[in-house]
Amino acid sequence: MILELADIRIHSGQQVAFDVAIQQGLNQVIVHAKGFRGFKVNKGIESPERYVLMIFWDTLENHTIDFRESAAFTEWRSIVGPFFSAPPMVEHFNLLAKSA
Template sequence: MILETAILFIKPHLASQFEVDFIKASQYISSIQGYLGHRLEKCLEVEKKYLLMVNWNTLEDHTIGFRTSEAYLEWRRILHEYYEPFPVVEHYETVFENKI
């Protein structure tokens, strides 16, 4: 499993509308083969800061499967206007995990 992460900074005074539109846009990312789930976390200390985490089966499911799809064009159309600056997306694989 691959974890995609992005720290999202939302333009001032648009956080509430971003959250509404994020829910709408979620249907597009979740339609992609290899998608395993995603979460959006809101920062408690910085009002306009969010953390996006998406689980993919493989790196290519995100970088090729999603990024070259019609679904991505819709995701981008709905969400990209909110970002300032544009987020850096990174991918991680688990080295160690301890669960209770």
């Protein structure tokens, strides 16, 4: 399983609206993507305009090709993109270890 980690920064004062938008985008678009396995969204305490989005995929290609090159990606970005103060930093990770 692959972890996609997106560090998202939004415009100040838009947290309430973005909270709704990101959940809408995840539930209406992302959950239907090929290879999707789950997600987590964390919201900054010290930096309330910062969000960490974690999406779990079967393969790297499920995110980078199947999703990113689909119409669903355009739909996703139309929902959440207007809130971004800068493009999200996105990286992918393999699991090394976990607790029981």
